Amino acid sequence: MGQAGRPVAWKVMVEHYDPQAVEAKWQRRWEADGAYQVDNDDRRPPFYVLCMYPYPSGAAHQGHVRNYTFGDLLVRQRTMQGYAVLSPIGFDSFGLPAENAAIRTGVHPREFTDARIQELKSSLKRLGASYDWRREIRSHDPEYMRWNQVIFQRFLDAGLAYRKNAPVNWCPGCQTVLANEQVLADGTCERSGDLVEKRDLEQWFFRITAYADELLEALEGLDWPDRVKVMQRNWIGRSEGAEFDLAVEGRAGEPGIRVFTTRPDTAFGMTFVVLAPEHPLVPALTTAEQRGAVEEFVARVRTESDIERQSSDGPLDKRGVFTGSYALNPFNGARVPIFLADYVLMTYGTGAIMAVPAEDQRDWDFAKAYDLPIVRTVAPPDGWEGEAYTGEGPRINSEWLDGLTDTAEAKAKAIEWLESGAIGRRTVNYRLRDWLLSRQRYWGCPIPVIHCPTDGIVKVPEEQLPVLLPDDVEFLPTGESPLRHHPGFLNVTCPRCGGPAERETDTMDTFVDSSWYFLRFCDPWERSRPVSLDAARRWMPVDQYIGGIEHAILHLLYARFYTRALADQGLAPAEIREPFGRLFTQGMITMDGSKMSKSKGNLISPEQYFETVGADSLRLFHLFVGPPGDDFDWSAQTDQMIEGCHRFLGRLWRLAAGAVFESGGGATVSERTAEPVDTNMDKETHRLMDRVDSDYTRWSYNTAVAACMEFLNTLYKYVQGPAGGRAETVDFAVDTLLLLLGPMAPHITAELWETRHPEAPPLHAQSWPAADPAMLVVETVTMVAQVNGKVRDRLEIPVDITVEQAEALVLASPRVAEALGGATPKKVIARPPRLVNVVV
């Protein structure tokens, strides 16, 4: 038993903090030990952590650092908590940039991509991110391509994949077809800035719309950010309404015009009908007098870009044309003119609408431009000065609907009427379209079919899969896939009839690759099928998926569709409908408000920080800088903030390694028995465990780091205080801090742990610390004494103080008395032990 205050030898540390040496050592160690490999028969409870696998664009950027730091931290913490954590990674390695680079430089996309993967891998390893690298998947691996193609063929058999003619985006600058997502909101190409054109081509589609309802309904139960759910809901765009047929005057016996509306309750106000210019009935409906005008209009619309067609400005009187024909409103027999207008789209609903100008602003504007009648069927409130009225109100001019004020009720009644008369029916429409998956590009997974003049579309026999990409191709900016000019690839014999046939030269959208990779990760060694059912049952769904908000719609929706489609085809476990149970979307790293990107030249490479302050400091910075879901704008001050994190780690090092005690600085450690000051420090340590643990749980890493910094400051004051520190207390504090920081700054904590406990298992094999509830109990707190809501005094009181005691103490306070100035309190609100408010 030592005497209080007597300095004793504590920890002795020779070197100073050398991040590069420490980080290299532990990265080698983890890899050699297979520390984060996990086998499928592991008996610990499973936990699947996944960061969206990256497109390999070269060395990691700050967005990667952020993303993979969040993921790695969770992997390490869950491992310490006793889970078998599945932490796989791979590369989304097909895509346009590699092909563009090939056109520019002549380097083959595979060579180019493999080199970029090496760079990115090296960055990820230097970050200290822990993965089971044995499970690595690259989209362009022949094995992965094989299963991609098998799945495609299965979907083809099931009618989930089909071919139809469709307008696609064509960029004249790039001389190539673009994916929808590569077309900016203003209709220009994201790369060249040229205005994207529409071209009609025969294309491959996935029938995602077959799952529209389920994809929408199931959003409800997902533990996803609301923002993302709302975006998906918008994108699917379900609208309920009715479809019904309008007879055309003079065309008895012929099929009528089918219209879709969400407001069947306003049908009595229909004063005209509008068809899309592409509507198949247009030629039949056009009268001889109007033929010239209609043909001219239709021809003009065809030359317009999508953007021109969809912009709401532009003179309305040039945007439509009268066909010369009339339809009959089945509700009241009214004779209404039939128009064409460019704003009615053939691709939504039935391509035809009933126009009710009184209750729809677009129809109102059109009616004004063409001098058409307007009949209100919903009475607007008194004093209404607007035009179309879409709110609630009593029905008027609507025969048997008159007087009804509830829109839902009126709709139901109108639909009932339509159905009972066999005129129409209730329908649901979606904004969501089928997924166009074919790309006229080389660097993607070939679509495994053959076009035979006699047999039509024939699948490449499964034993011939995968269809690989030939290497001996030339990359020229012709706008056509090099595959089309490769006779060896193109010309084949039909597997069915043996006659000459052509191979499909389109490749798959790269979103196909990312739509099921998370299933393949469960067992990438499976040789007989794309997804091992047992392994998928063990790991799926992903417990925590982490990635950027930019994938909120496309990738996440496609993956949800694929998971269901695979399940329904028996290719994945039937019960797994949702791929990602919990989703976290991190904020973007921006610079001057816009996204950092190679093309903007504003990339701040993480590598330079690895070389200076080290990966741990950079990781800590990304965690500390703000809420993980918020965007962060990289500024001139950012380097200093990173320095601050590095300074913190330096302080940690000096204390944990004993340098503080070596250099004096007033710090002492003694073997004395516990005094109140030591117990208080122990309690701080337990409080830290509690805070950091709950901060991890609620994704509040910035406050977790802050708590650790605060704690280290407290610990310094403690050991540098007049009594010095008690050895046991200091050891407990330092060890706990190292464990809690472990997932955030893994290298430095591993090194310090090993220095302090050379014989013990390494830090990453330790258990996650848990606070002792008894040590979280506090005896005294500061209570605030207010007069009229203003703080006048602060009192140290026991936590279990009663209301009466609290009131008495506050009223006895001289500061309170002074503030009262002799006035008699009207009311005293006591909320012990937090505050007492005296009201006069």
Added chain:
RNA sequence: GCCCGGAUGGCGGAACAGGCAGACGCGAUGGUCUCAAACACCAUUGGCCGCAAGGCCGUGCGGGUUCGAUUCCCGCUCCGGGCACCA
């Protein structure tokens, strides 16, 4: 236009359940160490008034509820995002 999210010191941010606004970090100022610098360390740091004790003001703006509002309600402004002639 519709639907989300946000606004707090010089800066990033904290305040988890209506109860001490500004934790933690950066920057700034002053100081210690040093021949000097770097590193490190110590102190101060929302604004205004005051020698001080202390006081007043303060969470985008205007109202409201409450003993008490950054937090809840109503009405705005600005910023960011999503959807948008979708019938």
